[in-house]
Amino acid sequence: MDILTNSSTSAYSDLFSSLEESLSKMLSIIRKHLDMDVAFFSEFVGGRRVFTAVDQSEDATVKILAGDSDPLEDTYCEKIAFGKMSQIIHDASIHHITSNLAITDVLKIGSYIGVPIILTNGDTYGTLCCFKHSADGSLNQRDINFLIAFAEIYRDLYEDQIKDSSLMDEVSEKIRSVLELDLWSMHYQPIYDCRANSISGFESLARFNTEPYAPPNIWFSEAAQIGMGERLEIEAIKKALSNINKLNNNTYLSINISPEFILNGALVRALQNINLERVVLEVTEHSPIQHYQTFHQQLSPLRARGLGLAIDDAGAGYSSFQHVLELEADIIKLDISLIRNIHMEPKKYALAKALCAFAKATKCIIIAEGVEIVEELNVLNELGVDRIQGYLIGKPMPIAEAVAHTYHLP
Structure with a gap:
């Protein structure tokens, strides 16, 4: 259906x-x-x-x-x-x-x-x-x-x-056109391993090629409001995974999804025939999870097949530590709002330090998002962050450009 x-x-x-x-x-x-x-x-x-x-x-x-x-x-x-x-x-x-x-x-x-x-x-x-x-x-x-x-x-x-109703019709038609005419693409942003000095993975991010331009968060938000959120998020995952074999075998691909589509079984259905050993699922800290037990039950068969789990946007909201404790993830990603000017703001430094300490105690990998300047990188190295992601390393790029690009720290 x-x-x-x-x-x-x-x-x-x-x-x-x-x-x-x-x-x-x-x-x-x-x-x-x-x-x-x-x-x-x-x-x-x-x-x-x-x-x-x-x-x-x-x-x-x-x-x-x-x-x-x-x-x-x-x-x-x-x-x-x-x-x-x-x-x-x-x-x-x-x-x-x-x-x-x-x-x-x-x-x-x-x-x-x-x-x-x-x-x-x-x-x-x-x-x-x-x-x-x-x-x-x-x-x-x-x-x-x-x-x-x-x-x-x-x-x-x-x-x-x-x-x-008119707005719903308009948004529905707009999303249908994007999907049917393929007016969108996936870009891939590199994730750099500070210890190995190499790219460890890529995060897949949707880009919509329409006029007037609207950022991806608007598209996904409007889709959710009219009941098309599941369709758009699942299609984005399928589109992202279609390019995984073009990436280096030593790298993983990170995909994003709202918790509700894990809880209702949509993700399990979408990943039925996919090799998950190089796939990491990012779940945002902003999205509430009402039933963590059900969440783990739904993810269990996928985790058994090798799916990694990352907490996205950690440190961006009031419930970060509860989210971190309950999800038992492999990776914790520090939100860009926590990283921006971390070298000048002691409160951000203190929170990042606490999350890094927790990650190391629980053997989680810690990734800092939105790293743009060397001063931020220096503080993150001091905190022992494992990996970084941001314009300092590379912006989101089409798959061909992402594969061909040469990555290095400044």
Whole structure:
């Protein structure tokens, strides 16, 4: 079954489910405040009045369901929305219009109050209405104003939903185009072994070749927001691994994934037929893991096949040490925010020193990310960092350039 289709559908379902929940809460407040039997939002569609959301008392005489509809011209809604009838009907049985409408008897309407829902472009969307089965002479302009306020809230929610849906469609189409037209590539950034004075591995990083340009984090963030995160991350891993045999046999390839796609089994499925002896999985410290036991269970068969595990971005967030303790990784990567100007900031030095000490005590390899200047490198050598990654050694490059490049410390 297509992951892209399923995940996008799920995102849309979540969007509409949230709106429905908000409408139900509003209608309950409205109905109880006005002491009515039924409150509902309606939409005018194809010449019919469609109930989009309904709240009714337990002893309501006639049960109405969301999705039920009637010919628009036969309803109170149409007449109220287009000014053919007053917005308050104290006694429907004696009103000169409602007493002759069949819907009065069908819904057992005794008294009624309603207001139109007007969109910002001036179109009439539908109505917000309430009725009870008995006459009610207490309904007044204050109650109309109360309904108007909620009708405006409904309008805003509806239009926000339309904007969100349009944005989801736009982002979904953009990502589909990138994947189908292959408008992206993988770059490879070298990881330098300070002890062996050689390249020990490469980290794979996605680059999107589109106009206008957007950085990779934006692409992956937007994909996650619309339910396409799994598809994009798994495709990136497959694309990165397609070049592993072009790298020196003594080097490994580092790939990135969000913890949720380890927990749901997506990574295991993607790596079924891959030789993992030269592959390291980087899991970011920024992404929370709710169930570490499940995380280890999912990774266990991959680890048994040789997959290495690295904690990415260590030192960047408040939960670094918990993350480090729980993951039992082979590699700890110090985040660029910790490395930048480490030679001038004692607090960064102290935290990096603690992480390095932990790594050595637990026989982990420590890698410093984002190393750009010699002064930073000198401090990292003093701390005993095993490997470095950053522009001081090399930027992310296409595979051909990464393989051909000559690497050395300044």
